[in-house]
Amino acid sequence: MASVTPPGLAYEVEHDLVRHRFQARIQGYLALLDYQIKRKRMVITHTEVPEAIAGRGIAGELTKVALRYARDNKYKVVPACAYAEQFFQRHTEYDDLLA
Structure with missing residues (x-):
């Protein structure tokens, strides 16, 4: 697992290449984004932030x-x-990434 934390972020984001997951542990809770790679496409399959830490922009x-x-x-x-x-609807600056 590799840390891929952007500068200035208050918590560590890890990339689990085996599970195809980006994750962060915050106050003992696990927030995650799962994906699959298929033919040079990243399919984001699941994003989850526990209710106890929701509303902080973690997802x-x-x-x-x-x-x-x-x-x-x-x-x-x-997506x-x-x-x-x-x-993607809220952040059109990433439109160039859409398959």
């Missing part, structure tokens, strides 16, 4: 880290979970 930060990974690896992105779909 958005995990998504931004995942999208940076996709861009660095020249993957197109398929297959509801959160990822909404993220």
